[in-house]
Amino acid sequence: MKPILKNLQFWKYGKENPGLGRLAEEGYSKAFWNARLRYSFEYSPDEVSFTDFEIPGRIYFIAGRGDITNPLGFARCVEGGGDGMHAGNASKLDGLDVKGFLRDSEDREVTRSNLGNYDGFDAYTGQGKILSIERIESFAQRQGVGSQLIDFIKSQDDHRLYELIEAEANGIKPVNFFRKNGFIYSGIDADAGEMAVMVWNNPKFKS
Numbered sequence: 001m002k003p004i005l006k007n008l009q010f011w012k013y014g015k016e017n018p019g020l021g022r023l024a025e026e027g028y029s030k031a032f033w034n035a036r037l038r039y040s041f042e043y044s045p046d047e048v049s050f051t052d053f054e055i056p057g058r059i060y061f062i063a064g065r066g067d068i069t070n071p072l073g074f075a076r077c078v079e080g081g082g083d084g085m086h087a088g089n090a091s092k093l094d095g096l097d098v099k100g101f102l103r104d105s106e107d108r109e110v111t112r113s114n115l116g117n118y119d120g121f122d123a124y125t126g127q128g129k130i131l132s133i134e135r136i137e138s139f140a141q142r143q144g145v146g147s148q149l150i151d152f153i154k155s156q157d158d159h160r161l162y163e164l165i166e167a168e169a170n171g172i173k174p175v176n177f178f179r180k181n182g183f184i185y186s187g188i189d190a191d192a193g194e195m196a197v198m199v200w201n202n203p204k205f206k207s
């Protein structure tokens with residue numbers, strides 16, 4: 001096991017527990033300004049919030065070393081669906097609300113009414129929720145933190161939570177990361193091919 005993975009712990013919270021978000025934010029600032037060796041950050045603390053709950057269904061997952069004030073990575077997500085909803089209505093993909101943003105290999109527009117025809121989405125039964133990963137980041141890349149965070153997200157089992165996880169992966173590195181973690185390419189591209197929509201289907205759900 002990589003040393004950094006020792007004592008790795010995980011937290012999940014939504015708007016009912018903003019206190020955890022405040023602790024994670026404090027920790028993020030500390031880690032960023034202390035410029036810990038071998039850590040890398042895409043954004044400064046001013047650009048990252050762990051306490052933004054404006055969007056209904058917002059959920060955060062944090063990976064931390066022993067304590068949430070020592071964060072090593074996060075996933076900012078939105079959940080929706082379940083109750084028999086079809087994939088097009090349940091999905092929280094950003095791109096669905098921007099006309100023409102999502103397209104398939106034949107350059108057809110992907111909309112809420114045809115999303116259910118694409119790989120991964122076609123297996124969605126509506127029994128469980130969909131989790132949309134808006135952003136996932138690891139501060140110590142290529143040491144397994146991101147994958148462990150994904151494992152934690154997949155293993156949520158209150159009411160067999162998360163029948164499907166979706167993400168818009170920006171570039172080959174994230175695409176490979178999601179592939180390694182059992183996601184498939186849906187056949188849908190976003191933002192003129194800059195991003196690929198990746199999907200994980202929970203094998204506990206059978207259509």
Ligand SMILES: CC(C)(COP(=O)(O)OP(=O)(O)OC[C@H]1O[C@@H](n2cnc3c(N)ncnc32)[C@H](O)[C@@H]1OP(=O)(O)O)[C@@H](O)C(=O)NCCC(=O)NCCS
Pocket residue numbers: 042134135136137138139140141142143144145146147148168169170173174176177178180
């Ligand atoms: C994508 C990301 C979250 C992965 O987190 P991580 O902690 O590095 O993930 P892991 O160590 O579990 O890596 C698993 C796989 O991801 C891919 N990967 C991760 N970092 C990579 C890098 N710097 N270069 C190439 N591939 C990389 C590799 O396939 C890797 O497997 P391997 O090391 O066995 O080849 C991380 O690289 C990151 O924070 N990137 C910047 C933000 C971003 O692009 N987020 C994704 C889009 S929202």
